[in-house]
Amino acid sequence: MRFAASKSPVRMTHLATSRYQAAKLIQASGLVPVRVTRGHPRFQLGFELGGTLMLLAPNKDLFYRRDECDFDAEYRAQLDGLGTERVQNALSEVSAAHDGRGLVLLCFEDVAKLGELSCHRRSFARWYYDRTGQAVPELATPRLFASPEQEDGCELRT
DSSP: OBOOOOSSOOOOOOEEEEETTOHHHHHHHTOEEEEOSSSOOSSOOSSOOOEEOGGGSOOGGGGGOOSHHHHHHHHHHHHHHHOHHHHHHHHHHHHHTTTTOOEEEEESOOHHHHOGGGOHHHHHHHHHHHHHSOOOOBSSOTTTTOSTTOOOSGGGOO
8 A cells, every 4th residue: 555645634653663674573563564665575574564655765866875974965855855744644644544553664774784874764763853853763773763862973074
């Protein structure tokens, strides 16, 4: 099931992020698994996707960015172009289709090994926190962005 942003009232939806390969964590969370990638997994998931939000997938041009900080900045600009209200409406629509349950936004990267900047779902989490004040933890490693004081490292570059 694909969802697009609607004009429904904005409400905060409980959110987390994870990777497709973390089936046990996703199932244990009770959250609705939502695809936020251009490509779909080509392996057995061990759970059923509750929706797809293509508006949160990075545009194709971003995949050619080798510098993580450039990728992060351009992806956040893409999200700014959508706007917080449109993103919140899209998230609320998926949640409402599943009795108001929270969502876990999924992609492929193993951020525990590769780091916060390796993945657009974590860029989304930082962007969402900056815009709404709502933290979006990583299921596999809840300490990732559990604290608003955590730095992402890009602003330290010269």
